Amino acid sequence: MKWKKQILDLQAYQPGKSIDEVKKQYQLDSIVKLASNENPFGYPSAVDQALKEFHSSFMLYPDGGAIKLREATASLLGVDNNQLIFTNGTDELVQIISRALLEPGKNTVMATPTFPQYKHNAVIEGAKIREVELVNGSHDLNEMISVIDENTAVVWVCSPNNPTGSYIAVNELRYFLERVPKDVLVVLDEAYYEYVTNSYHSLDFINEFPNLIIMRTFSKMYGLASFRVGYGISSVSNIQQLEPARPPFNTNVLGQITASVAISDQDFVEKCRVRNAIERERYYTFCQENNLHYYPSQGNFILIDLQRDGDEVSQFLLSKGLIVRSGKLLGFPTSVRITIGLEEQNERVRIALKDFIEDVSGRVKISHQHN
Incomplete structure (x- = not known):
């Protein structure tokens, strides 16, 4: 087979263990999955009603233009219908952008560590990758500007x-957008935008900077991860250029229906944002009390450094029926990333983390005594 040479060493995306896998492996009844940054508060209640009322035939293709969803989203955001592109999750939008703009001889700039699909898709397209290390968990925007060139x-x-x-x-x-060359597309990935509690209105920049596209999703805050609907917001001309790289009928009929219903319930979004922030603060307090390093987060997750192999920590939590994400594959080998769950779920995680810390401390003491 004449495979592209760049995919020979690529690994497929590794999802975390499923609830059923962990139940079977550890013989446990109660499993809490906090590894994929899903919304533990569910989704707007009107979604269930919309699904009950769905009577169309499954033999027909979905609306290729996602018209109802397009109108609902454009109305909420205050943008033109033609400034939107809808995709099978933002993963597909990353793929579409890479397919449309990246090729051998071109390069792409990103932070590291960050969402791995940017790099993954750039590798497939044969583009050179320029990674800029995070500083204290944040993008080094000045350094990112400095590595941009004509390619x-x-x-x-x-x-x-x-x-x-x-x-x-x-x-x-x-400051960043003003300095990036106008012929370089800036992709602002806002998958967790709805969780941000600080004042933040990036949409204001869409008309001011024609080289900007914003990515958002219905998989996180809206609780519709199963339906795989993401979208991009940009200038009409950028969307027109991207559309030929989008597969036809790429968002399914149920995804379009549930997303268009969910986006109309902003009370749900606000309640989840507040509850998430309260639970996030409880993790901060826990980390401070136990001298654990963490990054202040504006998402629905927290990255905690336990100064131990991330796989060891996540395996310990797995044995307690708690699925979290080891930091090893995320670029933080001694950390775990934990989705902010319900109050009782978070408490269960903190108790388990405390057990882990005491377990490690006990082993270190015994080791010192033997020496």
Whole structure:
């Protein structure tokens, strides 16, 4: 087979263990999954009603233009219908952007560590990758600007950043956008935008900076991860250029219906944002009390450094029926990334983390005595 040479060493995306896998492996009844940054508060209640009322035939293709969802989203955001592109999750939008702009001879700039699909797709397209180390968990925007050259096609900015949760303040974002060359597409990945509690209105920049596209999703705050609907917001001309790289009928009929219903319930979004922030603060307090390093997060997750192998920590939590994400694959080998869950779920995690700390401390004491 004549495979592209660049995919020979690529690894497929590794999802975390499923609830059923952990139940079977550890013979446990109660499993809590806090590894994929899903919304523990569920989704707007009107979604269930919309699904009950769905009577169309599954033999028909979905609306290729996602018209109802397009109108609902444009109305909420205050943008033109033609400034939106809808995709099978933002993963597909990353793929579409890479397919449309990256190729051998071009390069792309991104932070590291950040969402790994930017790099993954750039590798597949044969583009050179320029990674700029985070500083205290945040994008080093000045350094990112400095590595852009005439062959740079795309710059990726993740805010809040996955896995650290740091976000880019509006004044910093403006400074950055003013300095990026106008023929370089800036992709602002805002998968966790709805969780940000600080004042933050990146949409104001869409008309001011024609080289900006913002990515958002219905998988996180709206609780519709199963339906795989993401979208991009940009200038009409950028969307027109991207559309030919989008597969036809790429968002499914149920995804379009549930997303268009969910986006109309902003009370749900506000309640989840507040509850998430309260639970996030409880993790901060826990980390401070136990001298654990963490990054202040504007997402629905927290990255905690336990100064032990991340796989060891996540395996310990697995044995307690708690699925979290080891930091090893995320670029933070001694950390775990924990999705902010319900109050009782978070308490269960903190108790388990305390047990882990005491377990390690006990082993260290015994080791010292033997020496």
